[in-house]
Amino acid sequence: MTTGDLFDDGAPQGPLADRMRPRTPDEIRGQDHLVGPDAPLRRLIERDQLPSMILWGPPGSGKTTLARVIAASTRSRFVAFSAVTAGVKEVREIVARAREERRLGRRTVFFVDEIHRFNKAQQDAFLPHVEDGTVVLIGATTENPSFEVNAALLSRARVFTLNPLDAKVIRQVLADALADAERGLAPLKANDEALDMISNAAEGDARRALNALEMAASAAAVSNAGGVTAQTVRDVLGRKTLLYDKRGEEHYNIISAFHKSLRGSDPQASLYWLARMMASGEHPHYILRRMIRFASEDIGNADPRALSVALSARESYDFLGSPEGDLAIAQATVYLAVAPKSNAVYAAYGEALQDVREQPNLPVPLHIRNAPTDLMKNLGYGKGYHYAHDDPDGYIPQTYLPDNLQGRDYYRPTDRGYEKHIHAMMDWWESLRRQKTGQETE
Numbered sequence: 447m448t449t450g451d452l453f454d455d456g457a458p459q460g461p462l463a464d465r466m467r468p469r470t471p472d473e474i475r476g477q478d479h480l481v482g483p484d485a486p487l488r489r490l491i492e493r494d495q496l497p498s499m500i501l502w503g504p505p506g507s508g509k510t511t512l513a514r515v516i517a518a519s520t521r522s523r524f525v526a527f528s529a530v531t532a533g534v535k536e537v538r539e540i541v542a543r544a545r546e547e548r549r550l551g552r553r554t555v556f557f558v559d560e561i562h563r564f565n566k567a568q569q570d571a572f573l574p575h576v577e578d579g580t581v582v583l584i585g586a587t588t589e590n591p592s593f594e595v596n597a598a599l600l601s602r603a604r605v606f607t608l609n610p611l612d613a614k615v616i617r618q619v620l621a622d623a624l625a626d627a628e629r630g631l632a633p634l635k636a637n638d639e640a641l642d643m644i645s646n647a648a649e650g651d652a653r654r655a656l657n658a659l660e661m662a663a664s665a666a667a668v669s670n671a672g673g674v675t676a677q678t679v680r681d682v683l684g685r686k687t688l689l690y691d692k693r694g695e696e697h698y699n700i701i702s703a704f705h706k707s708l709r710g711s712d713p714q715a716s717l718y719w720l721a722r723m724m725a726s727g728e729h730p731h732y733i734l735r736r737m738i739r740f741a742s743e744d745i746g747n748a749d750p751r752a753l754s755v756a757l758s759a760r761e762s763y764d765f766l767g768s769p770e771g772d773l774a775i776a777q778a779t780v781y782l783a784v785a786p787k788s789n790a791v792y793a794a795y796g797e798a799l800q801d802v803r804e805q806p807n808l809p810v811p812l813h814i815r816n817a818p819t820d821l822m823k824n825l826g827y828g829k830g831y832h833y834a835h836d837d838p839d840g841y842i843p844q845t846y847l848p849d850n851l852q853g854r855d856y857y858r859p860t861d862r863g864y865e866k867h868i869h870a871m872m873d874w875w876e877s878l879r880r881q882k883t884g885q886e887t888e
Contacts, residue, residue, distance in 0.1 A: 462660040463653045465629040466622065467511050471519060474508060475622075475652070476615035480606055481512070487606055494520045496553075498576045498583040500561070500591045500600070503608025506651025509586035510559060512608070516584065517555040523547055528559045534571050544581045554581050561585030562594035569596045576602050610650030617645045619652045620659055634663055636674035643679045658683060697728075701736060708737075709744050713783040720779050730768070730775060734760045737775075740782060748788035748863030755781045786863030794857035801851060808848035843879040 468474045471481040471488055480487040490496060496516065501509040510526075517524035525540055544554035561569070576583050576599070583603060587594060591605055611619070620641050623630040640662065648655035661682040662674045669678070700722055707715035723733055738760065741752040759778035763771035817827035832842040847854060859865035859872065879885075 461657070462623060462631065463656040466619070466626065466656055468508070468515060469518065471515055474512065474515065475619055476611040477508060477512070477608055480608070481515075487516075491516055491519050496520055496522070496555070496582045498581075498603040500585045500587060500595060500603050500605045501608060502587055502589075502591050502605055504610045504650055505588055506648070506653040506655075507608040507610055508652065509608060510557070513555070513557040513584045513586065517557075520553075520555075522553045522555040522582065524555050524557065526557045526559065534568055537568075537571050541575045541580055544575070548580060556581040556583050558583065558585045560587065562587045562589040562591075566596055569599050573598060573602070611648075611652055612650065613642075613645040613648075616648050616650070616652060616655045617641055620644060620655060623656060623659060631659070631663055634666075634673065636662070637676065639676040640674045640679045643676055643683070647679075647683055701733075704733075705736060705740060708740055708779070708783050709787065711783055711787065713780045716779050716783040717776060720776060724772060724775075730763055730772070731760075733775065734763065737778060737782060743792045744787055744789055745782065745785050746788045746791035746865070747868055748786040748790075748860065748865045750864055752782055752785050786865075788860045788862055788865050790857060790859050790865065797854075797856045801854065805848075805850060808850055811845060811848065813844065814846055839878055841875055841878050843882050 471491060474481050479485055481491070482488065501512060503509055513526075514524060516522075523544075525544075527536065527540065540554075540556060544556065547554050556572075558564075558572075572581075572583055575581050585591075585595065585603070591600055595603075620636070624634060624636060625632055627633070636659070644655050644658045644662070647658065658679070659674070662678045665682050666672070666674050666678050700719055704716060704719035704723065707719055720733065724730065734756070738753065738756040741756040745752040755778050759774045762774035765771070766774070812826045813828065813830040815822070815827040817823045823829075830844075832844055834840055834842050836842075845852060859869040861869060
C-alpha cells in the first residue's frame with residue numbers, strides 16, 4: 447500500500463514522451479520490418495537469443511525504447527549508459543557487475559547510447575566482454591556505423607536499421623497518447639489539422655511530436671480552448687527546426703542530393719536542396735565550393751561560362767552577404783542545373799593522372815625543351831621545333847607527349863553544348879595533321 451501525496455493531483459507524472467514509451471514489441475510503431483510478426487529481431491526476442499547489436503536510426507525513431515523492450519522481453523538486466531557523459535572507468539564497473547550477475551544466471555544488456563561518440567580505444571574496451579558473453583551490447587547511433595563504429599566491434603554485432611517515422615506513424619503515436627487515460631492525455635481532444643501540423647513538423651521524431659503535443663495541451667489548458675487547435679500548435683511550435691547535422695551523415699546526404707540534382711539537370715530539385723541547406727545554417731561558402739567544383743567536373747567545356755557563373759556567385763555573396771547574396775547562389779544553381787553536361791575534362795584529367803602515377807618520370811621530348819644556353823642547344827634542346835604561328839593555318843603537326851605515351855587520347859569532347867564546337871575543331875586539326883604528314887584522310 448502506498449501513501450498519498452498532498453501535492454499529487456492524480457495526473458500522470460513525467461514527460462509525455464517517457465510515459466508513452468512502448469513496453470512491448472507490439473506497442474512499437476513504424477518498425478515492423480524489425481519487430482513485426484515473424485520479423486528477424488522479433489524472432490530473436492521471442493527465442494531469447496540475443497546477439498550484440500547496433501541500432502542505427504535517426505533521432506526519435508525509437509532506438510532507446512527498442513533496447514528497453516528487448517531487455518524487458520528477454521528476462522535481461524538492462525543497464526543504460528551514455529557515451530557522452532561516461533567513459534572507460536564506468537564501463538569496467540558495469541562489466542564487473544555483469545560478471546557477478548552472470549554467475550547468478552542473469553544476463554546483462556548493456557545499452558550504450560550514441561556509441562559513435564566513443565573513440566577507438568573506448569570502443570575496444572567492449573570487445574573482450576562482448577566476445578566472452580559477459581554482456582550483450584546494444585549500441586545506438588544516429589551515424590552510419592560503417593564510418594563511426596570500429597570494424598572489430600562491428601564484426602561482432604548485428605546492425606539493425608530503424609526507419610524514420612513517417613507522418614502517418616507519428617499521427618498514430620499522437621492518437622495513442624490522446625486515447626490513453628493512464629499514461630497519456632485522455633480525455634483531451636485535438637482536431638485533425640492540429641495533429642497533422644505536429645506530425646509534419648516532427649520530421650520523423652516521435653519524441654519531438656509528443657513533446658509538441660504536451661506543450662500544446664498545456665497551452666490549451668491555460669487558454670481554456672477546450673482542446674488542441676491548429677492555432678495552439680502554431681503558437682507552441684514556433685520556427686521549424688530542420689534535420690541537418692553539419693558534421694553528420696545527413697550533411698553528406700543532402701549535399702549529395704544537391705550535387706546529383708544539378709547533374710541530373712533538375713532545377714526544381716536543385717533549388718529545394720539548396721534551400722534545405724541554406725535554411726538549416728550550412729555555410730554558403732561550402733555550397734559555393736561544391737558548385738565551383740561541379741562547374742568543372744560535370745559541365746566542363748560543354749558550357750565554359752558555368753565556371754565563371756559559379757565564381758561570380760561566390761564574389762556576389764561575399765560582397766552582399768545574406769540574405770541579399772543568397773539569390774546569387776540560387777541564380778547560379780539554376781544555371782548549373784540547366785547547362786549542358788560533360789565530364790570529358792574530368793575524365794581526361796583522371797586518365798592523365800593515372801599515366802603519371804603508373805609511368806616512370808618520362809623525359810620531355812628534346813624538340814619542345816627550352817634552350818636558354820649554348821650547351822643546351824648543342825645537346826639538341828629545341829632542335830626541330832616548329833612555331834605554329836608561322837603556318838597559315840596556325841597548326842603544324844608535331845609530337846608533344848613523351849615517346850611512351852604517343853597516341854594517348856585523354857580528352858574526348860562530347861557533342862553537347864560548346865564541346866560540339868571543340869569536337870569539330872579537333873576533327874579539323876586531325877584532318878590537317880593527316881594532310882601535312884602525307885597520310886590519307888578518312
